[in-house]
Structure formats: structure tokens, C-alpha cells
Amino acid sequence: MYKKVARREDIIQAAIEVFSKKDFQSASISEIAQRAGIANGTIYQYFKNKEDLFFSIPVEKTNEFRSQVALHLEGITGVFNKIRKFVWYFLYFFKNNPEYGRLLMLELRVNRSFVKTETYDFLKQSVRSVWDIIEEGQKEGVIRTDVDIYVLRHLVLGILEHMVSRWLLKDAQYDILEHHQQVSRILIDALRGGIPVAVD
Amino acid sequence: MYKKVARREDIIQAAIEVFSKKDFQSASISEIAQRAGIANGTIYQYFKNKEDLFFSIPVEKTNEFRSQVALHLEGITGVFNKIRKFVWYFLYFFKNNPEYGRLLMLELRVNRSFVKTETYDFLKQSVRSVWDIIEEGQKEGVIRTDVDIYVLRHLVLGILEHMVSRWLLKDAQYDILEHHQQVSRILIDALRGGIPVAVD
DNA sequence: TATCAATTATGAACATAATTCATTTTTATT
DNA sequence: AATAAAAATGAATTATGTTCATAATTGATA
Numbered sequence: 413m414y415k416k417v418a419r420r421e422d423i424i425q426a427a428i429e430v431f432s433k434k435d436f437q438s439a440s441i442s443e444i445a446q447r448a449g450i451a452n453g454t455i456y457q458y459f460k461n462k463e464d465l466f467f468s469i470p471v472e473k474t475n476e477f478r479s480q481v482a483l484h485l486e487g488i489t490g491v492f493n494k495i496r497k498f499v500w501y502f503l504y505f506f507k508n509n510p511e512y513g514r515l516l517m518l519e520l521r522v523n524r525s526f527v528k529t530e531t532y533d534f535l536k537q538s539v540r541s542v543w544d545i546i547e548e549g550q551k552e553g554v555i556r557t558d559v560d561i562y563v564l565r566h567l568v569l570g571i572l573e574h575m576v577s578r579w580l581l582k583d584a585q586y587d588i589l590e591h592h593q594q595v596s597r598i599l600i601d602a603l604r605g606g607i608p609v610a611v612d
Numbered sequence: 613m614y615k616k617v618a619r620r621e622d623i624i625q626a627a628i629e630v631f632s633k634k635d636f637q638s639a640s641i642s643e644i645a646q647r648a649g650i651a652n653g654t655i656y657q658y659f660k661n662k663e664d665l666f667f668s669i670p671v672e673k674t675n676e677f678r679s680q681v682a683l684h685l686e687g688i689t690g691v692f693n694k695i696r697k698f699v700w701y702f703l704y705f706f707k708n709n710p711e712y713g714r715l716l717m718l719e720l721r722v723n724r725s726f727v728k729t730e731t732y733d734f735l736k737q738s739v740r741s742v743w744d745i746i747e748e749g750q751k752e753g754v755i756r757t758d759v760d761i762y763v764l765r766h767l768v769l770g771i772l773e774h775m776v777s778r779w780l781l782k783d784a785q786y787d788i789l790e791h792h793q794q795v796s797r798i799l800i801d802a803l804r805g806g807i808p809v810a811v812d
Numbered sequence: 813t814a815t816c817a818a819t820t821a822t823g824a825a826c827a828t829a830a831t832t833c834a835t836t837t838t839t840a841t842t
Numbered sequence: 843a844a845t846a847a848a849a850a851t852g853a854a855t856t857a858t859g860t861t862c863a864t865a866a867t868t869g870a871t872a
Contacts, residue, residue: 453824453861454822462860518724519722558794567767570770570772571771598803602799619849641829652830653832656832657848
């Protein structure tokens with residue numbers, strides 16, 4: 413290896429700055445190159461094309477989200493406590509990473525090419541914890557089994573992603589964490605269904 | 613008025629056909645013009661630019677959705693029966709209009725410019741019925757009031773939009789209507805909260 | 813330190829596609 | 843048939859992603 417490949421990071425950093433202000437279409441390669449202090453062509457030494465560069469941006473943050481979710485759930489006992497923590501951390505994370513949120517929620521998550529990438533697989537893994545928690549609850553008998561687990565996952569991720577998306581489209585004007593307890597409350601009621609609260 | 617303005621409809625029709633196969637970026641004005649049997653420049657007599665044309669596509673369908681939701685809810689008594697019907701019709705509509713779904717769910721709904729258009733206002737109005745139903749339920753005392761109504765709306769629209777989006781990204785391979793009863797069930801449990809079922 | 817080859821960077825040239833606008837064609841009215 | 847308003851045209855312009863032949867840089871070697 414000759415020169416350090418820190419150059420690749422420079423380009424991604426410049427791309428983050430440009431893409432967080434403009435969307436995929438209006439962000440230009442020239443602007444990214446200029447901000448990175450390199451020539452246009454150099455970008456194509458490191459990335460196949462504009463989309464490849466675009467898709468490379470969220471890799472790091474996605475890994476951060478994934479490991480942090482696991483860390484925050486560590487040591488917590490009780491399925492519903494885990495749900496509460498997941499809800500809180502999900503909203504907390506996007507509150508603190510709105511640029512990543514914009515990229516992920518408003519562009520990548522609905523992009524047919526992106527959902528085929530490895531990064532998206534990583535994302536699914538992190539969100540897999542929701543599945544695990546629900547399964548655990550069903551085994552313990554505290555989460556309903558009369559509803560398909562896919563539907564329950566749609567419920568949890570649906571409200572969270574919807575909240576974050578709408579919040580971002582309203583320019584993150586209000587505090588998205590404000591109602592996290594209410595969100596947990598209704599989700600738990602939905603997941604529990606008719607099962608009464610255990611009194612041990 | 614000289615010539616009929618049905619020409620505008622021709623362009624929109626051609627645009628629908630092209631945009632349902634390709635996304636905003638890869639659909640070209642030339643292809644739309646060709647399919648409409650006109651010259652490129654003519655499109656700009658009717659639309660400000662490519663985005664304006666793109667945003668004009670969903671107007672008709674959005675109005676159809678709006679009026680049909682109202683029609684389907686007509687005459688139904690009981691807040692939870694209305695919820696069930698809304699859930700069913702929402703999924704039913706997108707099952708039968710996947711191209712519109714792709715446009716709306718995967719492109720427009722997350723587009724910052726689109727959410728400022730009049731068409732989006734129309735859409736919000738149709739979805740406003742969710743708000744009305746919840747409010748009605750709260751007044752009747754069958755829907756919880758310990759949770760912000762915005763959060764309850766996020767819950768309902770969140771799961772529905774999430775289901776439709778993921779279904780479309782999976783190329784509409786399975787039957788999205790299959791679980792509509794389960795969806796209604798968990799939503800009702802969530803909306804009711806601790807309030808017991810009325811026995812009248 | 814000079815040389816050299818592998819690596820990396822360059823930016824003008826190219827390709828594609830949106831948009832403009834001076835001109836032409838069509839339409840309705842007299 | 844003459845006329846003017848309206849509509850359509852498509853070549854020219856503009857904008858931008860991508861390529862590639864050439865130049866510059868780097869680190870090993872003598």
C-alpha cells in the first residue's frame with residue numbers, strides 16, 4: 413500500500429456535509445470534490461459512482477447505532493423494560509443525529525437499490541433486537557401470540573420511523589423525545605393484548 | 613379557450629406510465645414526451661419543470677382515496693368499527709393501486725418539496741379522518757386520553773404506512789390485506805389502553 | 813541521492829438529459 | 843381569405859455525472 417487511504421474518509425466527510433444540506437439529486441459531485449479539495453475524477457478512484465458514494469455515507473453511523481442499541485439493552489431484565497429502553501434510545505439517537513436521520517429515513521430507507529446493500533443488512537440486524545424482544549415476551553407468556561410477529565414488528569418500527577420521519581420533515585422543530593413514555597405505554601398495551609399484568 | 617386542454621391529461625397519463633416503471637431521476641422527459649406523442653418543449657407549456665409534472669401525477673388518485681375513505685366510513689357506527697374499516701380500506705386501496713403507492717410512499721411522502729404542495733394538504737385531509745375517529749372515541753370515553761392524540765395518530769398511520777412501504781419494497785409479493793384484522797386488533801388494544809370493553 | 817515503477821490524482825473531453833426560446837404551425841374569428 | 847391569438851416545435855443552451863489519457867506523487871532499490 414502506498415499512500416494512506418484516509419483520502420476515502422475525506423471524501424465521505426465532504427459528502428456528508430453536502431448531502432446533509434441537499435438531497436441526492438441536487439448535491440453535485442463538483443461540490444463534494446471542491447469541499448474535499450480534490451478533482452472530480454479522484455472521487456471515481458474511490459467510488460464506483462455517485463450512488464455508491466451516497467450509500468457509503470451511513471455505514472459508520474449504522475454500525476454505531478447497532479452497537480449502541482445492544483449496549484443500552486444490556487443488563488436490562490423484563491421484556492417491557494427492554495421495549496421502553498429501545499423506544500427511548502431509538503428516539504434519542506435520531507434526536508442527536510438528525511443528518512443521519514434525514515439520509516436514512518427520507519432517502520435510503522425507501523430506495524430500492526439501498527435495501528439490497530450490505531449496510532441495509534446491518535440496519536436490519538440492529539432492528540432485529542425488536543424481533544428478539546417480542547419473541548422473548550411470547551415465550552414468557554407476557555406478549556400476545558394471537559397476532560403474527562411480523563405485524564407486531566411493523567407496529568413498533570412503524571410508529572418510531574413515522575415519528576422520526578415527520579419530525580425531520582418539520583425541520584426537527586420540536587422535541588421528539590418528549591412523548592417517549594407515552595409511545596412505550598401504548599406499544600406495551602398493544603403487545604400485551606388481553607394478557608393481564610403479572611403480579612409477582 | 614382555443615384547443616382543448618386534454619393535452620395536459622395526455623402528458624400526465626404518459627408520465628404515470630413512465631414514472632411507475634422508473635424513479636424520478638431515471639425517468640426522462642424525452643421518454644414521457646415520446647409516449648405522449650409530443651415534442652419535449654410542449655411539456656413545458658403545461659408544467660413548470662420535471663418536478664412540477666411529477667407532483668401533478670398523484671392529484672387525481674389522492675382525491676379518489678380521500679372521497680372513497682369518506683364513503684367507506686359512511687354509516688358505520690362505533691369508533692372501533694370505523695378503525696377496522698379504515699385499516700381495511702387503507703390496505704385495500706394500496707393493494708389495488710401499487711403504482712400510486714410506490715409514488716406516494718417511496719418518493720413523495722419523504723420529499724421536502726412535496727409536503728409543501730396542495731396535493732399533500734389533500735392527503736392530510738383524507739388522513740384527517742383518523743384524527744376525527746380518535747377524537748370521537750375520546751369523547752365517548754372508549755379511547756384513552758392519557759396519551760397525546762398526535763401519538764395515537766402516529767401509531768395508526770405508522771403501522772399502516774410502514775406495512776405498505778415494506779410491501780412495495782418487496783415488490784408486492786405477498787398479500788398485504790392478509791393481516792388486516794390482526795392490525796385492527798392490536799391498534800384497538802393500544803387505543804383503548806386500560807379502558808374495559810363496554811357491554812351495553 | 814537518483815532512478816524507476818506502481819500508485820494516485822488530474823481535468824479536459826464526453827455523454828446524457830433538463831430547460832429555454834425564436835420560429836413555425838394550428839386554431840378560431842372576422 | 844386574412845388575421846391574430848394560442849399552441850407546438852426542436853435546435854440550442856445549460857447543467858452535471860462519468861471517463862480516460864496524461865501527469866504527478868510515492869516508496870523501494872541501488
